[in-house]
Amino acid sequence: MSSNVLATDSRYETDRRGVSAPYTAARECGSATAVLDLPAQRREATRRMEVTAQATPALNQMVDQTEVSMRVLVSDLIQLTKPRIVVMILVTTVATAMIAAGGPVSLGTLALLLLGTGMVAGSAGGANQIWERVIDRNMPRTAVRPLPSARMSTGMATAFTASMGTLGLAILWMGFSLTPAGVGLATWLLYVFLYTPMKTRTSWNTTVGAIAGALPMLIGYTALGGSLADETGWLLFGVLAAWQYPHFMAIAWLYRRQYEQAGFCMSTTVEPTGISAAIQSIVGSLAVIVCGVVLCCLSPGIVPAIVCSVAVLAATVPMLKASIRFARSRTDVTARRLLRSSLLVLPAVLAVVTIRVFW
Ligand code: HEM
């Protein structure tokens, strides 16, 4: 009997992985082993084992449900930040920081910069989702988000977004200077209070979105010693502002019906043939090449400038070609190819212009 109790107890301990109620029961049973030959105590021990055995499935279920809810909450909080956009913003931040520093940046400095920028960018994504929590129910693409699907309360999203944004700005200010924090705040305000309400009013929203999307280039740049008066910083801004046209026109085509049904005003809803979207993609791709080549030519040395310019061309031509193909035949297939190529082109061009600084 005694050995049975011990065997049962150790199974509970292992199974529950330290969860309090069954673990306490196990310890209680375990501590009673020295006097188990007394009949009353034996009956009591048996009764406790039966109660514990009956309670275990229910407790297991409760613990499992708590674990699942925690996992859903964490995943929802991540989703609220628009993580894929944040990751790409952080890729651009690494490049702009190294360009401003003129060489490698210490891991500690880079980590702090990425933390601050990522938190402000994530907070902007969260504020945009709070604003659009009702209209987002109208699009299958966004209806599954935590707020429109009512998995998260607006209060919780607001508290998370506000604290993350404030902390991110404080990191940029205290860890670096007022300029990157000011650019971060300006980007946040532009994205949330101008771009977001413009989405249902005019297709010019994309231009405002492109400015908001490109401004983070100046966060990394000014944090590591660059000035807002430098042409390099504004050319980097130009690369990202221009890149967003092919990037977003592909998306605007792919989701044109959803945008229209939900009441959003995009290039492809006001001009449904897609010709305007395609022209904007081609012009945007050409502008990426121009900004990239000028960046290559700013640093001294003719040979590195030529090699770098050719590399920028090689990196960007696939997106230009994809834009031209989309212009010739405006289908979901060509739009998807354009979107995919845009996601590869941005890191590639930034890698080239960053390497040029080290050369
Ligand atoms: C006018 C500005 C922009 C607009 C309107 C825009 C819009 C969007 C939309 C609607 C999506 C979701 C597509 C989907 O659900 O399949 C998306 C995806 C994405 N965007 Fe943008 N975006 C813009 C700028 C940016 C910027 C500045 C970055 C980062 C530097 C960025 C990076 C990304 C990434 C990495 C994805 C994920 C693509 C994927 O899931 O395959 N976007 N964008």
Ligand SMILES: CC(C)=CCC/C(C)=C/CC/C(C)=C/COP(=O)(O)OP(=O)(O)O
């Ligand atoms: C540091 C800092 C503040 C960075 C923020 C940069 C930023 C918010 C870039 C996003 C650019 C953008 C316009 C995305 C599309 O949003 P959308 O609302 O059109 O996308 P949705 O339809 O998926 O909601």
